[in-house]
Every structure is written in structure tokens, then in C-alpha cells.
Amino acid sequence: MSSTYTHSKKNQSLTKNQRIVLDLLQNSGEPLKAYFILDSLKKEGLNSPLQVYRALDKLVELGKIHKIESINSFIICNNSNCASNTAFTICERCGKVKEIKNKYLKDSVSDLVKDNQLEITRYNLEFYVLCKSCKIN
Amino acid sequence: MSSTYTHSKKNQSLTKNQRIVLDLLQNSGEPLKAYFILDSLKKEGLNSPLQVYRALDKLVELGKIHKIESINSFIICNNSNCASNTAFTICERCGKVKEIKNKYLKDSVSDLVKDNQLEITRYNLEFYVLCKSCKIN
DNA sequence: TTACATATGTAATAGTATAACATTAGAGGT
């Protein structure tokens, strides 16, 4: 086995392509771009962009990964309860992305939405920051 | 003058390309894509994508327009005080976009950010909704 | 005027995503 990633035993209901894309994102933990994923998974049998995009679309739909719109990248979901809602911090200097786990923030957003009588189906929140290491330098 | 848009008298400090792009967005009021803008402004002398992207970049930087990341589109800013912060509702069915003007919402977001000790430089909020006309049908 | 920064013009290319169509694999019912 020359695989560079470890096949997890979960995610059994996924198809082959969906699983290898998800595994890559899971093992990476940071946002990856579609064509990077394609290059990385050539050896696993993914040959065309469409194979990657179809897997990504499905995984987004299942809530297992998120798309970070402003950087055209995909990242594993860090939470269990996002549904299709997303909230990230993005460092403006180094590009580092973190999913916001803070339950209070998410609750606050929900309250906020209720208070403003917005009937939303989902949301995408991108907070641009200077991350700790970038703030020092 | 066969121009399809009216030249506003404001925005005098902008350059020619920046002004005609801004005028188009102003008169449209809805999100436009870069290559649509290019096609629309061929008669005004814009010949290449780069001319459009450069004008758009500058206008975003000046806070006069916003980019809506999830649809690769640009829209005139509806407020006076956005700085580089953005908040939109996007209809999931018809794609209609509205900038959120509600000051309370923006204040709430600021509070929210403070409460969570996020030191942000700016934010981009995308709320997906079903707009009124889509809800009826 | 000179110097410098900013904006333009133009061509080429890089990066992101989908259309179209033929084929295959799985799930459920008979």
C-alpha cells in the first residue's frame, strides 16, 4: 500500500471517490483547492476535475466538508452540528483558516437572525483576522 | 451620446475606467459579473478583462462596491458606512441579492465579535434565504 | 523639470468549474 493517507473506517456509506476525497481533507485539516486535490489523488485513480468536483459537491451537501467561498477551497468540517452553516476566521496575512467552533457565537448569530426577522435557510460567515503568529511579526 | 448609462456628477476623483464601471454598477443595482461588465462596456472603450478587474479591485478597496464571493459578482454598496464589511441576503432559488442595511444587525455583529474576543479586521456575511416572491411560488 | 507613484493598454496564460454523453454500480421490488 503506497497510499499517503490512512483510510478511516468510518464514512462507509460514501462512494469510493467521495471517500478518498474526504480522507484527504480529513488528514490535511486545512483548506485545499480542487485542482490540488486532483493532483494529490492521481495515484488513487482520479483523473479529471469533474470527478473531484462531483465528490466535493456531494460532501458539501452531506455537511461533511465546507467550501470557503473567498478562497475557492474546501475544508473538513470541524463540528458536528453545522448543517450547511459555516463560520470561519481567515488570516489576512498568511491565509490560515479556522472553523469557528464557539457554540455561543453560533447561538448569537441565530438570535441575531431571529431578532432581525430574517428567515434564513443557511449562512456563511467569513471573519478576516490577523492570526496570533502574524500579529507578533 | 449613445451611452446606456447616465454619468453621475459625483465620483470625480475616480479615473475614467473606474468611473464607468462604477456607473454601470450604480445604474444596475444588482450583482454583475466581471465579464458581463466587460461586454457591457466595450462601447466605452474597455477591451480586456484586466481593465475591468483593475477598476473593480480599486472600487472594492475604496468601499464603493462589494464583491459577493459565492457568486463571483460585484454590486454597488448600498450603505455609507460599510468600510470593508459586507452583509448580504442571497435567495437560494432565484439568486436575488440584497445588501443588509439594518444598522442593528451590523451593531449586533460587532457586539458578537467583541463578546467572542475575535479581533477582526473585517467580515463578510452571506445569509441564504428564500425571497418573498420565491416563497409565494 | 524631474522623479515617483498610479493607472492604462494589450497579449498571453493560469486557475476554477460545468456541459454533454456514454457507461457502470447499487438499491429495491417482483
Added chain:
DNA sequence: ACCTCTAATGTTATACTATTACATATGTAA
């Protein structure tokens, strides 16, 4: 097992979005 239907795959081509590179022009301030 067989049929049927849906979802997923494989493949090629193409559409859409954005930037690099470099030459030229324009505006502003010393």
C-alpha cells in the same frame, strides 16, 4: 435471479474567472 430506476463514474471538451508580464501613459509633488 431478474428487471427497473437512480445515483455515481469516466471522459472529452469547453466555459468561466482571474492574473502575469511588460510596455506606455498620466497625474502629483518636490
